[in-house]
Amino acid sequence: PRQQLLVSTPVIVHLPLTPPALSPLILTPPTQEHTSHHPHPPPDMPDTPTHIVTLEKKWGYHAANGYELNNNTWGSAAATSGSQRTHYDGPTAPSPTGSVGIAWSTDWEWRGGENSVKSYVYGARQFRRRLVSEVAALPTEVEWRYSTWDVRANVAFDIFTDPDVEHANSSGEYEVMIWLARLGGVWPISEFKTPIAQVEIEGHRWEVHFGYNHGGKMKVFSFLPVGGPIQSFRADVKRFFDYLVAEHRFPAHNQYMLVFQLGTEAFTGGPAKFVVSKFIADVQ
Template sequence: MLSSLATIAAFVAVAHGAATGLPSRTTAADAALCSQYAYQSVNGYDLLNNLWGISTATSGSQCTTYDGPAGSGIAFSSTWTWQGDQNTVKSYIYAGRQFQRKKVSDIRSLPTTVEWSYNRTDHRANVAYDIFTSTDPDHANSSGDFELMIWLHRYGGIWPITSSSTGSPIATVTVAGYSWDLYTGYNGAMRVYSFVAPNGPYNSFTADVKEFFNYLVKNESFPESQQYMLIYQFGTEAFVGGPIKFGVSKFQAEVN
């Protein structure tokens, strides 16, 4: 979750997951997911057209489509257009790996590969991995005690949640062979860590996400032996802009 720099202190976002009611389910491989929480389970992944912030839009729409298998992962895309408050997220389009929850300390590796693109750049959005953890293995997957985000790019001057009054990162680091600006702050009671690509997009990204947890354990006292990983997802948070297309030609993730 994130906010614009102008609203960091006040912004407390609604959780990413479908918090009210059950998502609608689609089974056809080429069917478009267009309703607020339209959902598809395919090849070990969840695909969700998550319009959790639609109430802040004055107009707009979004449809997400499963585009087929990609190696041992999946391909998907989404077309969206949103108008309204430029500082609030309207949706989080994502695919999430299905897995058996376990403590972060018991996870050996979290290998992933993703290839993605936007067909325009004149919008406000990020492209990011998003992971929640909690002491409760049965916690809802819409929030947690901690949130780890890995931003492969950001558009339109948006910023991650930070406690810094200047919006400055707490560190510039190298993790998994990539450079990052690290931000941290709170979304309500949930501690958020955001690793943000500092110099342009990582459109093709291959890494072991466990290395990000290892960094937090060593440098931020992250309590890995007490935290269960709840969800492992990748997508884009859309603010305003469009019509625009977000395409993921491959998203593959494993929990070992």
């Protein structure tokens, strides 16, 4: 049987932090001190799953089993050439707790504008919006693979929060990203071009970055894994919010959780296949 979910108390290591100045940094290139994590080349991909639904149009959408899938190629205009297709590959087998997730995959190739995001294709959990302070747990299980590491891309959770429960799901007052991989030297939104802290959460050590997006209107916290890509991740994502509340004054009592997404931001490279063999998530 699968082990029970282990919840660890964050162990915090503070790095020097200067009070942030409001400026709309969108993307900064990698520095020599912060290079991309390149593990050994991945083995051959597993057999291509049978696709139940294929999304080819920009923002193509499919919902099933309490989840949704979006072929979100929002930045494709920055590419000189390329395309992306996303596939719904069916439900997963139930977890030991009875939760059922989805399997999905996406094929992409993009050229030009290497520092511009071309897409964030994602799977998302559907849920009733509620204040972050009212969320008891965000249990999740993810297993993913890339067919090649020779791309500029990430793999990341993306969560928006906002005081307005009816806010659009494409932004918020806050954005929290939890990266499971950073490939090809891509970089998070970062005001200082360096982490503001390091922290251990759910058995992994993370760099914490802070910056602004949407012209300085959205505050962005990004967690990057210190030890390289995490291809099998089982955790309570609420622990990241607990850390932000305790150490960075995140206002959980007036922020509604808007979305709970897991996907890949594609910059350039390919042809590449990103396969999520399991994405199980819940908002409790």
